[in-house]
Amino acid sequence: MSESTLPGQDVPLFNPFAEGFAENPYPQYARLRDEAPVYEHPLGFWTVTRYADVSALLRSGASVEERNVAPGPLSYLREEVYGDRSPRVGGLSMLDRDPPDHTRLRKLVSKAFTPRSVQALRPRIAELVDGMLDDIAERGRVDLVSVLAFPLPFAVIAEMLGTPPTDHLRVRELSGLLVRSLEPVVDPELLRAIEDANTELGEIAADMIAWKRRNPADDLLTALIGAEEDGDVLDDDELIAQVLLLYIAGHETTVNLLGGGTLALLREPSQYAALVRDPALVPGAVEELLRYDSPVQESRRITLEPMTIDGVEIPKGAFVMAVLASANRDERYWGADADRLRVDREGARHHVSFGAGVHHCLGASLARLEGEVVFERLASRFPGLRLDGDVEWNGRINLRGPAVLPVSTEP
Ligand code: HEM
Numbered sequence: 001m002s003e004s005t006l007p008g009q010d011v012p013l014f015n016p017f018a019e020g021f022a023e024n025p026y027p028q029y030a031r032l033r034d035e036a037p038v039y040e041h042p043l044g045f046w047t048v049t050r051y052a053d054v055s056a057l058l059r060s061g062a063s064v065e066e067r068n069v070a071p072g073p074l075s076y077l078r079e080e081v082y083g084d085r086s087p088r089v090g091g092l093s094m095l096d097r098d099p100p101d102h103t104r105l106r107k108l109v110s111k112a113f114t115p116r117s118v119q120a121l122r123p124r125i126a127e128l129v130d131g132m133l134d135d136i137a138e139r140g141r142v143d144l145v146s147v148l149a150f151p152l153p154f155a156v157i158a159e160m161l162g163t164p165p166t167d168h169l170r171v172r173e174l175s176g177l178l179v180r181s182l183e184p185v186v187d188p189e190l191l192r193a194i195e196d197a198n199t200e201l202g203e204i205a206a207d208m209i210a211w212k213r214r215n216p217a218d219d220l221l222t223a224l225i226g227a228e229e230d231g232d233v234l235d236d237d238e239l240i241a242q243v244l245l246l247y248i249a250g251h252e253t254t255v256n257l258l259g260g261g262t263l264a265l266l267r268e269p270s271q272y273a274a275l276v277r278d279p280a281l282v283p284g285a286v287e288e289l290l291r292y293d294s295p296v297q298e299s300r301r302i303t304l305e306p307m308t309i310d311g312v313e314i315p316k317g318a319f320v321m322a323v324l325a326s327a328n329r330d331e332r333y334w335g336a337d338a339d340r341l342r343v344d345r346e347g348a349r350h351h352v353s354f355g356a357g358v359h360h361c362l363g364a365s366l367a368r369l370e371g372e373v374v375f376e377r378l379a380s381r382f383p384g385l386r387l388d389g390d391v392e393w394n395g396r397i398n399l400r401g402p403a404v405l406p407v408s409t410e411p
Pocket of ligand 1: 354
């Protein structure tokens with residue numbers, strides 16, 4: 001018997017394709033934390049699931065860049081589809097670069113994406129949310145994902161980048177495809193479609209960049225084009241890659257905070273009622289919702305050296321999944337009620353939902369701002385909000401959240 005199987009078990013400890021996993025992956029994570037916190041999967045990758053270990057791995061300097069070249073768990077399929085060529089979706093974005101390239105890209109993007117520029121968006125975000133809530137009030141019963149959780153973060157990032165409204169629909173479709181590159185894809189057709197979406201979205205971004213160079217405006221894209229550090233600027237290919245990253249990171253994650261967060265609150269009506277009673281709880285509640293159901297469930301690294309974690313040696317060149325969602329429920333760190341939603345939990349902001357180390361989410365302040373505006377206004381406008389129908393999950397393992405969330409505004 002290998003270490004990776006348990007007596008009487010013939011399925012791997014971690015099986016994201018198992019029935020029910022997309023709805024509720026937490027029992028599998030709990031088992032991993034207890035029985036094999038550093039686990040070598042028979043498919044040739046590793047999972048790390050305890051809070052302390054996930055934090056250590058993300059801060060360790062293990063590589064993100066190597067993910068594009070090192071054989072991943074599904075690389076046999078890529079070879080079949082692409083021959084020698086490995087798809088390089090997002091390869092020039094900061095999320096896929098190690099220092100020193102990462103340091104340089106992040107510094108330049110940070111010049112344009114500043115805390116001050118994010119805070120300045122508050123009134124516009126409130127205006128967008130109020131418009132969406134008006135629509136919800138009128139209809140009474142809606143799918144909250146399609147009327148609020150998705151369109152809000154999309155509108156915010158599309159406006160920030162100065163995207164022409166005529167491109168919005170196509171950009172939505174393409175980024176919906178491109179985001180699948182963060183999931184374990186086994187369908188060759190889908191792999192090709194992702195690659196094509198990357199090319200087409202890159203062309204749209206290139207056109208926008210060319211246009212903005214001629215027509216600078218007060219927006220993030222113009223600021224990215226002009227960002228400069230000691231005479232260094234982003235070249236066109238680098239700009240395109242950062243724009244694609246911002247599009248996807250800007251909405252395909254926050255949708256899960258808003259949709260999954262609302263679902264969690266409505267499943268625990270006492271917690272929603274607490275926000276209705278005391279809006280001052282909202283900022284802390286956003287942290288707890290991020291902890292309770294991580295909008296990004298895992299983050300991947302390749303070891304550059306052998307690494308010993310929790311007494312287990314992971315070899316050099318291993319593909320390791322840091323399961324953020326599991327770390328956020330680790331009772332060793334959070335205590336016995338780790339599986340409970342408590343909007344007044346102390347220290348909830350120490351979750352790892354935004355990652356840790358040099359790749360810590362650059363858009364965390366924007367995501368928090370959107371979460372605060374939404375939950376504050378939702379609770380004040382619809383104190384009787386309730387679930388009203390079956391939830392459908394988006395079926396994703398990593399950027400996991402509800403795809404359909406039927407709610408009613410009346411008790
Ligand atoms: C990186 C989560 C919203 C932009 C990350 C990472 C995580 C994350 C886990 C690190 C990935 C890794 O270490 O491999 C989230 C969550 C969000 C969110 C949970 C919403 C609830 C946003 C928004 C933006 C954004 C709104 C921008 C508009 C970025 C960027 C990076 C990043 C640019 C790359 C940082 C780097 O590589 O240095 N995010 N994100 N994110 N995020 Fe977010």
